[in-house]
Amino acid sequence: MPKALRPSSIKLKQFSDDVLLVALAIRTAYLVDAIQVAENPDIPVFEDVTLWHDPSSSQTFFVNVSLLSKTYRDLQSSEPPWTAFIRLNEPPTLAPGNIVQVLADIVTQTFNNPISVISSQELTQDLMIPVAAILLEYPVAYVPTSGAGDQTAFLSRELLDVYECLLMNAGIGTHNRHTLMKFSCPNVIGVEHTELSPHRLIERMKERFVPRLQVVDSHTTLDIQVLAGKFDRVAL
Numbered sequence: 001m002p003k004a005l006r007p008s009s010i011k012l013k014q015f016s017d018d019v020l021l022v023a024l025a026i027r028t029a030y031l032v033d034a035i036q037v038a039e040n041p042d043i044p045v046f047e048d049v050t051l052w053h054d055p056s057s058s059q060t061f062f063v064n065v066s067l068l069s070k071t072y073r074d075l076q077s078s079e080p081p082w083t084a085f086i087r088l089n090e091p092p093t094l095a096p097g098n099i100v101q102v103l104a105d106i107v108t109q110t111f112n113n114p115i116s117v118i119s120s121q122e123l124t125q126d127l128m129i130p131v132a133a134i135l136l137e138y139p140v141a142y143v144p145t146s147g148a149g150d151q152t153a154f155l156s157r158e159l160l161d162v163y164e165c166l167l168m169n170a171g172i173g174t175h176n177r178h179t180l181m182k183f184s185c186p187n188v189i190g191v192e193h194t195e196l197s198p199h200r201l202i203e204r205m206k207e208r209f210v211p212r213l214q215v216v217d218s219h220t221t222l223d224i225q226v227l228a229g230k231f232d233r234v235a236l
Contacts, residue, residue: 017178019062023049026212027180028067029135032060051116052106052135057128061135065110071134072103082208083133084196085143086189088154094193099130106131137208139201140185142234155234159187161198162227165205170219180209180222187228198226 018030023045029052053060075081084094102121109117123131126143133141142154162184169176190197195204202224213220 014178019049020045021180022062022064024216025064025067026209026216027064028071028137029061029063031132031136032062048113050110050113052110052119053116054119054123054128054131056119056123057125057132059128059132061132063106063110063135065113068103068110068135069107071137072100072107075100075103075134080195083130083138083141084189084193085130085133085141086186087145088142089145094189099127099134102127102131103134136181138181138183139204140183140189140196155186156232157230158234159228159230160184160234161187161190161201162229163198163201163205164225165209166223166225167213168221168223169217177223184234202226 015032019032021027022030025048048065050063050065051060052063071082086094102123105121106119109120129143130141144154162182164182165180167178167180185196185201190201194200205224206222209222213222
């Protein structure tokens with residue numbers, strides 16, 4: 001049997017940082033490629049963390065149960081949702097994100113903070129993609145059009161505003177920066193919808209995440225970089 005490859009120290013550091021961001025309630029969830037859970041770690045900082053697995057998509061998330069519950073309550077309120085779903089047609093347009101019932105099921109499953117749970121629903125791609133976007137707290141998410149099938153690349157040569165959100169520590173050097181998330185938004189959507197313009201998205205990201213950071217570490221700041229460009233393909 002071939003020997004399993006051990007991740008590099010840099011990859012392990014990135015992984016541990018991403019999981020810690022969930023445990024410290026800085027972000028709601030983190031999507032992990034693969035993980036094996038041996039037992040429930042008796043570590044106080046992880047007492048609010050659950051692994052949620054969706055068999056239909058083979059995706060597993062570290063989830064902060066308290067932040068997930070708040071997200072669910074926010075979706076039920078009259079306030080505009082945090083995540084804007086963009087239907088991938090020509091030209092791209094906003095699409096409703098009616099997935100409250102799916103979030104309700106996840107909240108119910110994780111209510112008593114089990115170490116891990118498996119989704120009780122058969123989630124199609126049309127549902128799983130928005131669910132993942134909400135768990136990961138992306139302010140913008142793409143939803144494929146019906147009949148897209150196995151297509152995974154979209155928005156070819158569409159002008160996009162590409163965002164990279166970096167956590168910057170007061171220390172010096174590249175190892176003191178960590179990517180919180182990367183996402184993009186069609187420029188035409190930002191022009192038509194003020195809340196999705198670069199200026200407002202940067203403001204909204206800071207309003208959401210900076211207070212969480214300040215509770216944990218006053219020396220860490222959020223830096224958001226925006227670049228406009230066209231690409232041959234954009235994956236979901």
